[in-house]
Amino acid sequence: MYEAASSRRPPVFWSPLYLRMPSLLDHAKRIQALAQIGLTYSPNPYDLERYEELREIALQLMHEATGHPLEKLAAHYGDKKEYVTPKVDVRGVVFEGEKILLVKESADGLWSLPGGWADVGYTPKEVVAKEIKEETGLTVTPTRLLAVLDKRVHAHPPALEYTYKLFIECVNTSGTLTPSHDILDCGFFDEHHLPPLSLERVTPDQINLMYAHKRHPELAVTLD
Incomplete structure (x- = not known):
């Protein structure tokens, strides 16, 4: 989905926004x-x-x-009387060397970046730190926004909610990996040996994109 323009330069990403016909x-x-x-x-x-x-x-x-x-x-x-807007899904990106933090979701038994729906009353940084702490036991410091993606134009299964996805890089500061009640397991994985991903929550191309931002910190935020 994403291609490097040159092996000597930071990768240039193209969005599938103009290639995917609405379903x-x-x-x-x-x-x-x-x-x-x-x-x-x-x-x-x-x-x-x-x-x-x-x-x-x-x-x-x-x-x-x-x-x-x-x-x-x-x-x-329902019969809500309000202006309809997208929901916001916030995902944390935590690296340990060349490995990335993933959690095993109890909902489908598959793996994802830690995170979930944004909560009212919390900033995006507070949301991602709270979710990572609850799901993995790790205390992290959010450092930068990596991507804001429209779920519709990526290879996720069909969903009723229209969703924007925020990917925020975080640095692990303390704690021991301890799954929560709704997380079956958690751990750091090499990009070439990822467990089966929960495609509803994250795709292989999005994991690749996170690694591209890690290796090329000068890249601008990826924005659909």
């Missing part, structure tokens, strides 16, 4: 968001009827794309 689920999520915004702000009762119909169409498309029951999809999105 049926992508279109459905966009329609649902527009319908919800219309239902929130429109003062016209006739337009409200149209937005409600668009919402039903979006849910039907999601049902066709994912197989999830319509009632569960309706409950997932």
Whole structure:
């Protein structure tokens, strides 16, 4: 997914943003968001009827794309009156020499960078430090933002949430690796011997991107 322009220069990354056509689920999520915004702000009762119909169409498309029951999809999105925005997933990038810290998720038994949804009331640096401490037992100092990625344009499985992913490099300062109740295991892994990854959370190309930033600290933040 990412290619080096020259072996003598820092790698130049290209984004798949212009190469990936939106899927049926992508279109459905966009329609649902527009319908919800219309239902929130429109003062016209006739337009409200149209937005409600668009919402039903979006849910039907999601049902066709994912197989999830319509009632569960309706409950997932609810009847909130608010402007729809992406969710934010924050991931910590901790290196130990040439190895990277990964955690084994209890949800699917696969491995990911430590992290999770951003919490209200916490800065991104506070979120990533808290998540790493909770999931691995390590105390870290966040040092720099490596990437801000749109989950839709990377090789993740389809998901109902529209998500931006923040990758923040951190330095381990103390602690002993100790998995939490919802993490099955944790450890440092060589980039050429990674365990099976939880693709819902991180992809091999994103791990490669983290190593590129490690080896070329002069690189700008990767931004979709």
